[in-house]
């Protein structure tokens with residue numbers, strides 16, 4: 001029986017440390033979130049902010065490369 005308690009305790013610890021809100025728009029995550037390293041800080045982004053960020057990053061890379 002002890003292993004069930006162990007799993008429950010582990011699950012509590014995981015859900016406690018799991019990010020629940022987007023660091024950019026502070027929307028709640030439904031299921032999926034993305035981890036970005038922005039300005040040396042770890043950020044958790046929702047899917048819509050993730051696509052915005054990847055657009056920005058690729059636009060910046062294009063600019064760096066082609067002016």
Ligand SMILES: [Zn+2]
Pocket residue numbers: 022023024025026027045046047048049050
């Ligand atoms: Zn967001």
